[in-house]
Amino acid sequence: MAIHRGRGFAAINYPIGMNLGGDPSQALVHSNPDGKFTVALSAIDLGQGMKSVCRQIAAETLGVPVEDVYVDTADSDTGPHDMGSFASRGTHRMGNAVIRASAEAREVMLEAAAEELEVDPGDLMTDGKGNIHVRGAPSRTITVMAAAQAAQFRQGRTIAGRGIFLIPLSDVDPDTGEMSPVTTFAHAAMLVTVEVCDETGEVTVTDMQSAYEVGRALNPRLVEQQLRGGAWMGMSHAAWETTEPYYPARDHGPVDFNSYIMPGPGDLAPHHISVLERPAEDGPYGGKGPGEMCANPVLPAVVNAVYDAVGVRIDELPVTPEKVLRGLRALGGAKPRQRL
Amino acid sequence: MTFKPISFTLNGSSKAAFATEGQNLLDFLRRAVGDLSPKYGCGQGTCGACTVMIDNVPQLACLVLAESVEGRAVNTAAGLANGPRLDPLQEAFMERFAAQCGYCTAGMLVAARALLDANPRPSREEVIEGISGNLCRCTGYEPIIDAILDVAEGRVQA
Numbered sequence: 001m002a003i004h005r006g007r008g009f010a011a012i013n014y015p016i017g018m019n020l021g022g023d024p025s026q027a028l029v030h031s032n033p034d035g036k037f038t039v040a041l042s043a044i045d046l047g048q049g050m051k052s053v054c055r056q057i058a059a060e061t062l063g064v065p066v067e068d069v070y071v072d073t074a075d076s077d078t079g080p081h082d083m084g085s086f087a088s089r090g091t092h093r094m095g096n097a098v099i100r101a102s103a104e105a106r107e108v109m110l111e112a113a114a115e116e117l118e119v120d121p122g123d124l125m126t127d128g129k130g131n132i133h134v135r136g137a138p139s140r141t142i143t144v145m146a147a148a149q150a151a152q153f154r155q156g157r158t159i160a161g162r163g164i165f166l167i168p169l170s171d172v173d174p175d176t177g178e179m180s181p182v183t184t185f186a187h188a189a190m191l192v193t194v195e196v197c198d199e200t201g202e203v204t205v206t207d208m209q210s211a212y213e214v215g216r217a218l219n220p221r222l223v224e225q226q227l228r229g230g231a232w233m234g235m236s237h238a239a240w241e242t243t244e245p246y247y248p249a250r251d252h253g254p255v256d257f258n259s260y261i262m263p264g265p266g267d268l269a270p271h272h273i274s275v276l277e278r279p280a281e282d283g284p285y286g287g288k289g290p291g292e293m294c295a296n297p298v299l300p301a302v303v304n305a306v307y308d309a310v311g312v313r314i315d316e317l318p319v320t321p322e323k324v325l326r327g328l329r330a331l332g333g334a335k336p337r338q339r340l
Numbered sequence: 341m342t343f344k345p346i347s348f349t350l351n352g353s354s355k356a357a358f359a360t361e362g363q364n365l366l367d368f369l370r371r372a373v374g375d376l377s378p379k380y381g382c383g384q385g386t387c388g389a390c391t392v393m394i395d396n397v398p399q400l401a402c403l404v405l406a407e408s409v410e411g412r413a414v415n416t417a418a419g420l421a422n423g424p425r426l427d428p429l430q431e432a433f434m435e436r437f438a439a440q441c442g443y444c445t446a447g448m449l450v451a452a453r454a455l456l457d458a459n460p461r462p463s464r465e466e467v468i469e470g471i472s473g474n475l476c477r478c479t480g481y482e483p484i485i486d487a488i489l490d491v492a493e494g495r496v497q498a
């Protein structure tokens with residue numbers, strides 16, 4: 001028996017949002033009389049950080065402190081319509097809708113403040129700390145809260161905004177097949193090292209080095225948590241998880257966590273991550289979002305690494321010991337690529 | 341259906357509630373007592389989401405009969421914080437972004453608390469061993485291990 005070490009590389013382009021577009025997101029933003037803002041969305045945060053990012057985007061656009069924004073995703077029955085949290089579309093689609101809704105609300109907020117200060121709304125600016133003041137005359141100032149209260153109780157004005165982001169559905173040209181599948185791609189490159197045991201067929205990922213290009217990382221810590229967890233899932237999909245039975249009959253398939261196996265805390269590979277920031281032209285503040293792409297490069301990289309290690313080319317996932325052993329048998333033993 | 345009164349201590353306060361016959365502790369805590377912190381992941385002892393402490397020993401609540409906690413002390417993730425003061429593990433989990441969907445988090449925290457109570461300075465390997473019964477789908481475990489080590493090695497204070 002011998003352990004063979006191999007390295008594999010993969011690079012991917014990953015489309016942001018639904019292919020061919022036509023997947024709208026809506027956002028509604030309104031102020032409360034205490035000068036705090038609520039952003040209503042129907043897209044759900046599954047733990048990826050969508051609420052945090054939309055909160056940051058709303059605060060930035062409104063020009064108020066992030067603490068003064070509450071993102072409400074409570075109910076898709078009553079909230080504004082959204083296609084949902086999938087296709088790595090959250091930051092891009094919802095973020096853009098939030099920018100539009102917040103910009104509209106900001107306009108009304110400045111009109112309300114202008115009426116109180118008896119100036120032109122165009123001369124006003126926000127300091128991001130909860131104050132609105134006249135450009136060049138910081139002493140002529142009103143708090144966002146006072147402006148919101150004036151709007152509510154004196155002026156009878158609604159500080160609110162509507163936003164929708166829609167990339168129109170792209171038709172496919174019947175003659176040429178030409179279409180515009182996506183407006184934005186994210187990218188990733190991954191280098192993995194594996195060890196393959198030629199007696200048991202077991203594949204162990206021992207190292208991952210990656211570079212991910214995600215547009216602007218609007219929240220770098222959330223980006224990192226996505227990439228780290230997602231790459232773990234990619235490793236799991238590459239070499240562990242399968243709904244296929246271990247024996248020919250379907251009822252030998254895994255039905256619980258005893259037989260549907262994922263890498264545990266003792267099976268991790270060190271993962272060195274580099275994030276490349278290249279703000280996207282149509283992204284909210286340049287963001288695209290890591291999304292599903294976190295997991296994707298790991299799978300082809302692992303398959304390539306197995307080929308490098310023992311010369312077995314596997315084209316069906318996951319890379320199970322059985323497939324490796326069958327490949328080794330067909331090959332007449334391990335043929336590390338360096339020795340081919 | 342027969343109901344059986346159970347008196348026990350939950351996170352330091354005495355509690356009494358009715359358990360149905362054969363009800364497991366997870367179901368009892370969530371439905372009869374109203375402590376929603378332990379989670380149902382698998383109901384068969386393979387995911388760790390329901391981890392609680394019974395007399396300071398970590399147990400899978402889905403595998404424990406509710407009746408068996410009569411007179412005993414149960415601790416759940418809901419009891420980790422002391423008023424506004426979080427357990428250092430909770431601080432460290434936040435600092436390290438060790439939760440995403442959060443479904444595993446309550447069980448992870450209880451498993452980690454049990455580990456540190458028994459062994460305040462665990463090695464990385466001992467931390468891995470301590471949470472090896474708890475599945476996490478989101479984080480890739482690394483941030484969770486780092487968070488527990490931050491507390492063990494004194495980088496996070498209460």
Ligand code: FES
Pocket residue numbers: 379380381382383384385386387388389390391400401402403
């Ligand atoms: S619910 Fe108890 S271990 Fe999964």
Ligand code: FES
Pocket residue numbers: 047438439440441442443444445475476477478479
């Ligand atoms: S944070 Fe989602 S399962 Fe652990």
